[in-house]
Amino acid sequence: MYPLLGFLLGSSWLLFIGSPSGFGLGSNWLLYIGVPLIIGIWAQIRVSSAFSRWSKVRASGNITGAECAREILQAAQIHDVNVVETNDFLGDHYDPTKKQLHLSSNVYNTPSVAALGIAAHESGHAIQHARAYAPLKARMAIVPVTMIASQMLPFIIIGGLFFGITGLITLGIWCYLILLVFQLITLPVEFDASRRAKIILREMGIIQPGEEAVGVNKVLNAAALTYIAAFVAALGNLLWLMSIRDRR
Numbered sequence: 514m515y516p517l518l519g520f521l522l523g524s525s526w527l528l529f530i531g532s533p534s535g536f537g538l539g540s541n542w543l544l545y546i547g548v549p550l551i552i553g554i555w556a557q558i559r560v561s562s563a564f565s566r567w568s569k570v571r572a573s574g575n576i577t578g579a580e581c582a583r584e585i586l587q588a589a590q591i592h593d594v595n596v597v598e599t600n601d602f603l604g605d606h607y608d609p610t611k612k613q614l615h616l617s618s619n620v621y622n623t624p625s626v627a628a629l630g631i632a633a634h635e636s637g638h639a640i641q642h643a644r645a646y647a648p649l650k651a652r653m654a655i656v657p658v659t660m661i662a663s664q665m666l667p668f669i670i671i672g673g674l675f676f677g678i679t680g681l682i683t684l685g686i687w688c689y690l691i692l693l694v695f696q697l698i699t700l701p702v703e704f705d706a707s708r709r710a711k712i713i714l715r716e717m718g719i720i721q722p723g724e725e726a727v728g729v730n731k732v733l734n735a736a737a738l739t740y741i742a743a744f745v746a747a748l749g750n751l752l753w754l755m756s757i758r759d760r761r
């Protein structure tokens with residue numbers, strides 16, 4: 514989990530408000546800012562509705578997300594990863610630097626189809642890490658520079674667009690390029706974690722074929738959509754900023 518989607522959608526608004534030419538850029542505005550915003554909001558609605566629907570369905574295996582993650586890690590011979598509870602809603606993620614698997618309370622304590630799907634997905638990241646899965650290593654390597662780029666971006670956009678400093682617009686383009694590369698590397702990492710999760714849940718008998726398996730697929734596929742939306746948003750923001758620079 515943990516896409517930069519919310520951040521990217523926020524920066525789309527900022528880019529739009531800050532562009533003096535605004536609608537003057539015509540169809541570019543719709544294509545680079547409008548369409549990604551709609552896709553992003555739609556993906557967020559899809560993921561929260563899939564989660565809320567399938568978190569009401571109790572899996573017959575009757576184990577919580579935390580128990581599910583611990584069982585999967587044990588079966589994969591991973592003994593140095595801690596499964597911990599976090600209060601952030603949908604804040605589930607695996608932290609490779611601390612070897613900690615963070616599960617939100619709704620997942621940690623609940624034996625629902627949604628909780629098991631997410632717990633298995635995060636365990637999938639821990640397995641990727643233990644097996645030195647190359648895209649995960651690549652993503653870890655560019656996390657620091659991605660953090661710097663995303664922290665600088667609001668100031669760069671405000672300085673570049675609101676105060677008309679062209680040098681900052683060029684810097685902003687570089688920042689979006691970094692975010693775009695990060696989102697691109699994120700795609701195989703996330704798809705692979707979900708692919709592993711579905712196989713493991715079935716093979717370990719944690720999720721039964723039929724309705725339970727369908728629910729896991731719906732939740733994980735909706736989550737995958739948010740990563741595609743974040744990639745589209747990063748691409749749209751980058752192209753928009755480039756078209757603004759070209760008009761100056």
Ligand SMILES: [Zn+2]
Nearest residue numbers: 514634703706
């Ligand atoms: Zn993930």
